[in-house]
Amino acid sequence: MVNCFRVLLVFLYLSPLFLFSQEQDIDIVPRPSKIMVQDGEFPLGQIIDLYYTEEFASNTxxxxxxxxxxxxxxxxIKKLKKQHNQGLRLLKAEEFDHVDPNGYLLEIDENGILLKAHSxxxxxxxxxSLVQLSYLNDLKFLPYxxxxDKPRFSYRGMHLDxxxxxxxxNFLKKYIDLLALYKFNYxxxxxxxxxxxxxxxxxYPELTQKAAWRTHMLWKDWWNNGRQYVDQGSPNASGGYYTQDQARELVAYAEKRGITIIPEIEMPGHSEEVLAVYPELSCTGKPxxxxxxxxxxxxxxxFLKNVLDEVLAIFPSQYIHxxxxxxxxxxxxxxxxxxxxxxKDSLKSEDELQSYAIKQMDEYLQSKGRKLIGWDEILQGGLSDGATVMSWRGEEGGIQAANAGHDVIMTPGGYLYFDGYQTDPRTQPEAIGGYLPLEKVYSYNPIPEELxxxxxxxxxxxxxxxxTEYIPNxxxxxxxxxxxxxxxxxVVWTDQENRSWKDFQKRLQQQYKILQxxxxxxxxxxYNVxxxxxxxxxxxKNTVSLSSxxxxPNIKYTIDGSEPNGGSTVYNLPIELSKSAVIKAASFIDSTRVSPIETIELDLHKAIGKEVKYNIPWEGYPAQENRTLTNGIKGTLxxxxxxxxxxxxxxxxxVDFERREEIKSVGLNFMQIPGPGVYFPGEFTVLVSDNGKSYRELGKIINQVSTVDPALKFQKFEIELGKPVMARYIQIKATNPMNGYLFADEVVIY
Incomplete structure (x- = not known):
């Protein structure tokens, strides 16, 4: 069975061009550090004997x-003998194997399967990796x-609320199985x-007799209807809890698979359920x-120390959140x-009061041989030595903590909050908001350049x-x-220089088979364009790129506003246009359209590049500041x-045209997504002036779009004139009756 070696991937010191060779057909995720593929296959149908040394008994x-x-x-086995050169072998790595202390070596050849590690x-x-190779080859064989391989980071985590x-x-066990398959360890x-x-x-039995049960099954319904808790056993009780025996069972199940469970017990905030049943622990003394x-x-x-004592008895994790x-x-x-x-303690602010409380719990956990983890707000007012920070409000908290000598786990919402939309929100179940597609997750590097x-x-x-506010099951x-x-x-396993989105995307196509x-x-x-x-x-000039x-992808398009069909132009290269146009595009399988039609309006209008004066300033989202609304670029999803x-x-x-211009229409693009508090304006009004002092109204639109529908919507509020007018200054006003956010991306004037 011995064949000549055909090296498809070479070691890391060679050029990345070879590292991501198109001949590579080992579609493991995350990508291993070094791979050498050889000619030959090990059939999975045959019986193979297992040999292992003492330190790997728990792996068998x-x-x-x-x-x-x-x-x-x-x-x-205690001593390696000749007969142990074949079969399935779990052996301790030797110095000559050059295996990283946290890594492993896997070899599959005509002699069988060899796995080596230090622990x-x-x-x-x-x-x-062996499991993935088996699935990738339909449980029939393993490639030679x-x-x-070795991990880039020591902390590779997934969270679940x-x-x-x-x-x-039982779902939690499945979740842990999947995390282990992809080499997460927390x-x-x-x-x-x-x-x-x-x-x-x-x-504290009332924590599970009442605080675990509420009036409505869905969080959103409960949140919008009184937020009350009810006794277990009452007709409307919805919720549940895990017994300590179940928690211990899950801890053991995860540990066997290399995953440490970190429990989170919220404090000092997010504790309405506790204070409803033990109101004496609140400032008011009332539930x-x-x-x-x-x-x-x-x-x-x-109370918190008593709770933590029981938590520590269940969870051996070094970290407690x-x-x-x-x-x-x-x-x-x-x-x-x-x-x-x-x-009494000379605390100058409520931030320092919170810091005092966090330090009390940190000292208590340290006295028990554990470490405290908290979200980055625990930095407010100062943090004790030994505490670890999870940076969720961007990376700033993580950078601050690392510079102060604290360990950090990066969890920035813009890259790693998986409760947000992963594609066009108009096509998805309601989510909390945000937009985080797969490619953006993959683009993340946990080490900030400025650190x-x-x-x-x-x-x-x-x-x-x-x-899980919007994730009910x-x-x-x-x-x-x-x-x-x-x-x-x-992102967390593979070295940064070994990662390639295109290579990951190729390997992902085979991983879908495993998930199925x-x-x-x-x-x-x-298939959406x-x-x-x-x-x-x-x-x-506008340059338009299309993808899915x-x-x-197989995308076809038109540039005259007509709907694409099987005979329309196939998209291969970016489309360049130096005029206003309406592009319509869709995905096809052969001649059958399999996606909605995407409409792209290209507006080369009169306001591009013109100065904008803000009588009311923007807040929170500056975008491109005073260049935003006339830069010719529209917003995305x-x-x-x-x-x-x-x-x-x-x-x-x-908008100042600097001289009088003929005006036929004035529009401004808005978005609405009520979940995070983003709404269309109440009234949209356009006025014009020749001197910038006295204005006359051209028209007004009163919004009729419902604010109850949670779906993402886009709309151009536009005043179209039957008869053009001449003016230098164009004033646009939009009211905000919902007191949320108005988001605008481009003034369009013809």
């Missing part, structure tokens, strides 16, 4: 779960291959929040009045107990978060998590793309 049970692998005799924990990713919507216990289990307490605490613990009450600290985010500090300002503590070299060691890795968790989790797995076999309700790549328009102001989420400008006090702008 998991090894028997490798699909398609038929293990015969099993023997623990049982480091061996596990090698076993999961040599893989040398089970407070907002309770998830079945599961952050968000167990408590205002929407429900999910872990049995024997000393349903606040979500923050009273930090001047000694009973608060005793205490939340620490989004606390409303106003209650502490008006609380005599909190103010007395601040005076000094000597501080980068504090970046332990990264984690994606799945908050396990099927939708899978839909939101996968395949984005695969992109993150490569495992019955994962993953998000399928859309995605457009990108680049405007060249010097040449007054398909690996090899996300108000965070740098082209949508945000206003909270209405819009009042004036």
């Amino acid at each position: 049970e998991l090894l028997r779960e490798v699909p398609g692998l038929q293990i015969g005799n099993s023997e623990q 049982a924990k480091a061996m596990l990713p090698g076993i999961y 291959v040599k893989i040398e 089970v407070s907002r919507n309770f998830m079945p216990f 599961f952050h289990w968000h167990l408590t929040d205002g929407a429900g307490w999910r872990l049995e605490i024997k000393q 349903y009045t606040q979500g923050e613990f009273c930090l001047g009450n000694e009973k608060t600290y005793q 205490i939340g620490g985010d989004e606390a409303d500090k106003s209650h502490w300002k008006n609380c005599s107990k909190c103010q007395a503590l601040m005076q 000094p070299e000597d501080k980068r060691k504090h970046i332990l890795g990264a984690q994606a978060n799945i908050w 396990a099927q939708l968790v899978e839909y939101m998590a996968f395949p984005r989790a695969l992109a993150l797995s490569e 076999k495992l019955e994962v309700n993953y998000y399928r790549p859309s 995605i457009n990108k328009v680049e405007f060249d102001s010097a040449q007054v 989420e398909q690996f090899i 996300s108000y965070q793309d740098g082209q949508w400008q945000g206003f909270t006090k209405g819009i009042d702008i004036v």
Whole structure:
């Protein structure tokens, strides 16, 4: 069976051009450090004997779960002998193997399967590479291959919120199986929040007898209808909790697969459910009045320590997450107990009061041999040595913490919040907002460029978060998590220089087959056409690029406003146009259209490049500042793309043409997505002037679009004149009756 070696991929010191050779057909995710493929296949139907050394005894049970692998005799060996040169072997790496302390070596050839590592924990990713190889080859054979592999980061995490919507216990095992398959090693289990307490605490039975149950099954319905808790067993009780025995079972299940479970017990905020059943721990002493613990009450600290004692007995994780985010500090300002503590300990602000409480819990956890993790708000008021920060509000908190010597796990919302939309929101189940497609997840690098070299060691890795306000069941968790989790797995495992989006996208096509076999309700790549328009102001020209989420899209288009059909022009190269036009495009399989028609309006209008005066300034979202609304570039599906400008006090702008011009129409593009508080204007008014002082109204539009429908919408509010007028100044006003955000991207004037 011995064949000549045919090297398809070479070691990392060679050019990346060879590293991502098109001949490569080992579609493992995340991408291993080094791969050498050889001619030959090891058939999976035959029985293979297992030999292992003592340190890998714990791996053998998991090894028997490798699909398609038929293990015969099993023997623990003390000394390697000639007969052990064949079969399935788990052996300790020797110095000459050059295996990283946290890595593994996998060799498959005519002698069988050899796995080497320095520890049982480091061996596990090698076993999961074996699992993937088996699935990728339909459980029929394993290719002859040599893989040398190691992780880039020590922390590779996925999160799941089970407070907002309770998830079945068996699903959690499936979730952990999938995380292990893609070489994650931490599961952050968000167990408590205002929407429900999910872990049995024997000393405080009302936490699961009442605080785990609410009036409505869906979080959104509960949130909008009184936010009340009910006793377990009552007719409308909806929710649930995990017993301590279940939690221990899940901890053991995850540990066997190389995953540490980090529990999160929220404090001092997000604790409405606790204070509803134990109101004496609030500042008011009354239920349903606040979500923050009273930090001047000694009973608060005793309660939290008692809870943590039971948590620590269940979870051996070194890290314990205490939340620490989004606390409303106003209650502490008006609380005599909190103010007395601040005076006693010379605390100058409520930020320092929160810091005092965080430090109390940190010291307690350290006394038990554990480490505290919290969201980046725990930096406010100062942080004790040894605490670890999860940076979610961008990367700034992580950079600040790392520069101060704290370890950091990056979880920025713009890249790693998987509760946001992953494609056009108009085609998706309602989500909390945001827009995070697969490619953007893959583009993330957890080490910020601005972080000094000597501080980068504090970046332990990264984690994606799945908050479940709009994710009511396990099927939708899978839909939101996968395949984005695969992109993150490569971000945190594979060295930055070895990553390539195109190579990942190619390998992903085969990973879909694995997800199907495992019955994962993953998000399928859309056929919908995605457009990108680049405007060249010097040449007054638009360049339009078309794509879809398909690996090899088949897009056809027109530029005359007609609908594309099977005979329309096939898109191969970007479209360049130096005039206003309407492009319509769609995806096709042969001559059959399989997507909605995407319409791209190219407006080479009179306002491009003109000066804009802001009578009401933008807020929060500056986009391109005073160049935004007349730069010729329209916004995309996300108000965070740098082209949508945000206003909270209405819009009042004036476009100056510098001389009188003929005006036929005036329009401004808006978006609406009520979930995060983005709305169309109430009234849209256009006025003109010759002197910039006295204005006359050209027209007004009163918005009739519902604010109840949660779907994303775009609309151009446009005043079209039956008879052109002459004017130098064009004033545009838009009211904001919903007191949310108005987002505008381009003034269009003809």
